[in-house]
Amino acid sequence: MTTVPAYAAPAAKAPLERTTIERRAVGEHDVLIEIKFAGICHSDIHQVREGWGQAIFPMVPGHEIAGIVTEAGPGVTRYAVGDRVGVGCFVDSCRACEYCEQGLEQYCLKGGTATYNGLDKNGEPTYGGYSTHLVVDENYAVRIPDGLSLDEAAPLLCAGITTYSPLRHWNAGPGKKVAVVGMGGLGHMGVKIAHALGAEVTVLSQSLRKKDDGLKLGADHYYATNAPATFQDLAGTFDLILSTVSAPLDFGAYLSLLKTDGALVNVGAPEEPVSLNLFSLIGGRKTLAGSMIGSIAETQEMLDFCATHGFGAEIEVIRADQINEAYERVLNSDVRYRFVIDTSTI
Ligand code: NAP
Ligand code: ZN
Numbered sequence: 001m002t003t004v005p006a007y008a009a010p011a012a013k014a015p016l017e018r019t020t021i022e023r024r025a026v027g028e029h030d031v032l033i034e035i036k037f038a039g040i041c042h043s044d045i046h047q048v049r050e051g052w053g054q055a056i057f058p059m060v061p062g063h064e065i066a067g068i069v070t071e072a073g074p075g076v077t078r079y080a081v082g083d084r085v086g087v088g089c090f091v092d093s094c095r096a097c098e099y100c101e102q103g104l105e106q107y108c109l110k111g112g113t114a115t116y117n118g119l120d121k122n123g124e125p126t127y128g129g130y131s132t133h134l135v136v137d138e139n140y141a142v143r144i145p146d147g148l149s150l151d152e153a154a155p156l157l158c159a160g161i162t163t164y165s166p167l168r169h170w171n172a173g174p175g176k177k178v179a180v181v182g183m184g185g186l187g188h189m190g191v192k193i194a195h196a197l198g199a200e201v202t203v204l205s206q207s208l209r210k211k212d213d214g215l216k217l218g219a220d221h222y223y224a225t226n227a228p229a230t231f232q233d234l235a236g237t238f239d240l241i242l243s244t245v246s247a248p249l250d251f252g253a254y255l256s257l258l259k260t261d262g263a264l265v266n267v268g269a270p271e272e273p274v275s276l277n278l279f280s281l282i283g284g285r286k287t288l289a290g291s292m293i294g295s296i297a298e299t300q301e302m303l304d305f306c307a308t309h310g311f312g313a314e315i316e317v318i319r320a321d322q323i324n325e326a327y328e329r330v331l332n333s334d335v336r337y338r339f340v341i342d343t344s345t346i
Contacts, residue, residue: 008057035066040061066153
């Protein structure tokens, strides 16, 4: 075991503060990663505030992790000391269920092991990326391509894969009209990726405040959802709508923007349930679906895709003592477009 510095919430809703945590000894198939950057995902905030239910404290959030391998166990074959690697939302899975066998570990029937706010196979709590070091099984790390800087790559480990996976699954590409709802951490990556896949991209944001940025990131059109005319003007327009909104939405209104046979895929994880009049699905044979992050193999594919297309995330690098202030800004939709912690300041 090694004691390392970290930032943790000592209790639900409490501000995060500097502390120390224990990392396990490097096992046969483990790598020790010196974390360089960790992104702040809205999911960190939901969990620190226990918005999704009871959580484990102290909590060290962080599942957008980019760093360098500094030690490799004797059985490690994929990585060597000095390699640039990333870790996302899970650090293990059962490896035996039908989904693990298909390479869809994010849907592991045993639930997998979350990078933080989870319990590992020994029943010990897991601690995430707001820390200087992490020990992880090599099979749950991915390689960060040389063309991507570690700070701009970190958010791809959650925001990138969570938008890439459904955009690929629902065939965003040339000839498809795709709308992205919410231009935050996930949303801005959704815009970049959908554009790179060749789709015609529309941003549906609460206001036009971030319109110039959205168009620069690759959107073809940008509408404010606080303008009632938006829902009249765009009725029946889209093949695919990807909602990244962290709060409950009027899904019926968004379903009205789909073409017949269109799909509204929700990746946002609001803390309260939503209600829906099912007639908004029946007329037009529409689909309302969800999607959760992506597999290890697909995360690697997404990183390579982003490197090939020459983009990472749009980031604001912060010191660890700015985490609590950054949380407030995320809650106020005032993030452009991902806060990334420089973990050398922990
Ligand atoms: P974020 O950076 O805060 O972005 C969310 C965006 O949603 C905001 O920037 C804002 O965009 C819009 N929004 C916020 N409140 C709204 C409201 N009341 N009504 C309408 N729009 C609103 O958050 P994020 O990190 O991208 O995460 C987004 C959600 O996805 C969170 O709930 C997170 O937990 C979840 N998530 C899910 C997965 C998954 O696997 N499914 C993975 C990661 C995260 P505008 O200002 O443009 O309107
Ligand atoms: Zn996340």
